Amino acid sequence: MKNHVLGTAQFGKKNYGISNFSKELKKEKKIQKILEQAWNWGIRTYDTAPGYGTEKLLGKFIKKKRIQKKIKIITKISNLKRNSSVVSQIKKSIKLSLKKLNINKIHCLLFHNQKDYLLISKEKNLLIKIKNEFNVENIGFSVYDVKVAKKILKIFPNVTLQFPYNVCNTTFDKLKKMNNIFFGRSIFLQGLLINKKIKKSNLKLEKSHKNFINFIKLRNINPLQLCLDHAFSNKKLDHIIYGVTSLNELKEIIHYKPKKFKDKKLERKIKSFFSRNNSDPRNWK
Numbered sequence: 322m323k324n325h326v327l328g329t330a331q332f333g334k335k336n337y338g339i340s341n342f343s344k345e346l347k348k349e350k351k352i353q354k355i356l357e358q359a360w361n362w363g364i365r366t367y368d369t370a371p372g373y374g375t376e377k378l379l380g381k382f383i384k385k386k387r388i389q390k391k392i393k394i395i396t397k398i399s400n401l402k403r404n405s406s407v408v409s410q411i412k413k414s415i416k417l418s419l420k421k422l423n424i425n426k427i428h429c430l431l432f433h434n435q436k437d438y439l440l441i442s443k444e445k446n447l448l449i450k451i452k453n454e455f456n457v458e459n460i461g462f463s464v465y466d467v468k469v470a471k472k473i474l475k476i477f478p479n480v481t482l483q484f485p486y487n488v489c490n491t492t493f494d495k496l497k498k499m500n501n502i503f504f505g506r507s508i509f510l511q512g513l514l515i516n517k518k519i520k521k522s523n524l525k526l527e528k529s530h531k532n533f534i535n536f537i538k539l540r541n542i543n544p545l546q547l548c549l550d551h552a553f554s555n556k557k558l559d560h561i562i563y564g565v566t567s568l569n570e571l572k573e574i575i576h577y578k579p580k581k582f583k584d585k586k587l588e589r590k591i592k593s594f595f596s597r598n599n600s601d602p603r604n605w606k
Contacts, residue, residue: 322457323572324505324558324559324560324561325364325366325368325561325563325574325575326364326366326368326395326504326560326561326562326563327356327359327364327366327367327368327562327563327564327565327571328368328562329367329369329373329375329378329379329485329564330368330370330373330375331564331565331566332352332355332373332375332472333373333374333375336396340496344584350351351379352378352598353378353381353382353385353566354570355474355565356379356382357379357382357386358568358571358572359366359571360386360392362564362575363394363575364418364501364561364575366381366392366394366395366428367393367394367395368395368396368483368504368562369391369394369395369396369397369422369434369507370396370397370581371396371399371414371417371418371433371524372399372400372433374398376396376418377421377423379394379419379422380422380423380424381419381423382400382444383422383424384441384479384577385392389424391422391538392424393428393429394422394427394428394429395428395429395430395431395504396422396426396427396429396430396431396587397425397430397431397432397433397435397463398410398411398414398415398419398430398431398432398433398437398505398524399414400433400434400437401432401434401440403440405446407440407441407444408447409419409545411447411451412454412455414562415430415451415455415457419455422454424441424457424478425428425454425456425587426457427457427458428455428458428459429437429457429458429459429460429461429481429502430451430455430457430459430460430461430592431460431462431481431483431502432461433462433463433590433603435464435465435466435469435470435473435526436469437462437463437592438469438472438473438476438477444475445476445542448460448477448480459481459502460480460481461477461480461481461482461483461501461502462480462481462482462483463482463484464482464483464484465484465485465601465603466467467484467493467495467496468513470482470484470496471496472494474497474499474501477498478499478500478501479499479501481498481501481502481504482501482502482503482504483503483504483505483506483562484496484503484504484506485506485507485510485601486505486506486507486508486552486555486558487507487508487509487514487548487551487552487563487600487601488514488547488551488588488592489510489514489591489592489594489595490507490510490589490601491588491592491599492503493557494555494557494573498549498557502560503557503558503559503560504558504559504560504561504562505552505555505560505561505562506562506563507562507602508521508548508549508551508552508561508562508601509545509548509563509564510602511564511602512564512566513530513538513546514533514544514547514548515548523605525596525598525599526599526605529594529596529599531597532594533591533595534593536591536594537557538592544572545573545574545599546577547582548581549574549577550577550579550580550581550582551580551582551588552579554579554581554582554590571596
């Protein structure tokens with residue numbers, strides 16, 4: 322599926338997602354079924370990270386299917402420590418990922434901590450060296466803040482960026498695109514925007530979610546289709562990353578043909594339900 326990327330954070334050991342109640346995702350057989358069905362339905366790109374605890378799961382899938390040369394993997398460089406050799410840490414992280422994933426090349430390698438650009442800002446040729454040494458096709462940063470993204474692009478103008486983009490967070494629309502590849506993630510806001518029930522969180526978030534759900538219900542809006550329409554309508558985004566909690570959810574996403582989203586009034590209304598803090602998962606705890 323062109324532009325579709327299956328996220329795997331929800332398959333990890335950590336209880337990822339504010340609406341992920343599925344016990345099925347704790348069973349490896351169920352996860353492997355989802356990975357395989359995604360492949361059978363045309364998805365060729367999978368997003369993972371050492372911190373997700375899913376690289377080994379993907380590695381088993383890749384080895385079993387013998388798709389090392391066909392699959393496209395996005396993975397991350399673990400958070401760098403300041404009191405140790407940066408280059409050594411980067412190389413160690415990459416080698417471990419390649420081993421766990423059973424691959425010898427990486428489609429896209431991202432620094433997982435957006436602030437790590439500060440540690441390599443003076444080493445402008447380092448990214449090129451990493452690409453050449455480890456057979457990396459694209460390299461860049463996973464970011465949360467548009468201000469940080471702008472600073473990164475000033476130093477490394479051609480890098481790939483992965484950032485949150487959804488109907489209540491469009492801050493990255495401000496970003497100018499040159500020769501970059503942009504991945505949009507968190508299009509469902511970790512499930513918050515497409516599920517009626519969420520895990521107990523702060524009261525403000527629960528109230529925001531309730532108001533949003535009531536609003537779209539009254540207007541007979543399908544939340545999943547709304548999020549897909551919104552994300553796939555953004556011409557700046559080259560690829561859309563999303564996670565699923567079941568085969569049925571995956572099927573619904575893959576077989577849906579996104580429509581052009583033009584309703585800025587609706588977008589503004591939805592944003593009004595969520596404060597800036599509530600649209601950022603880092604503030605949910």
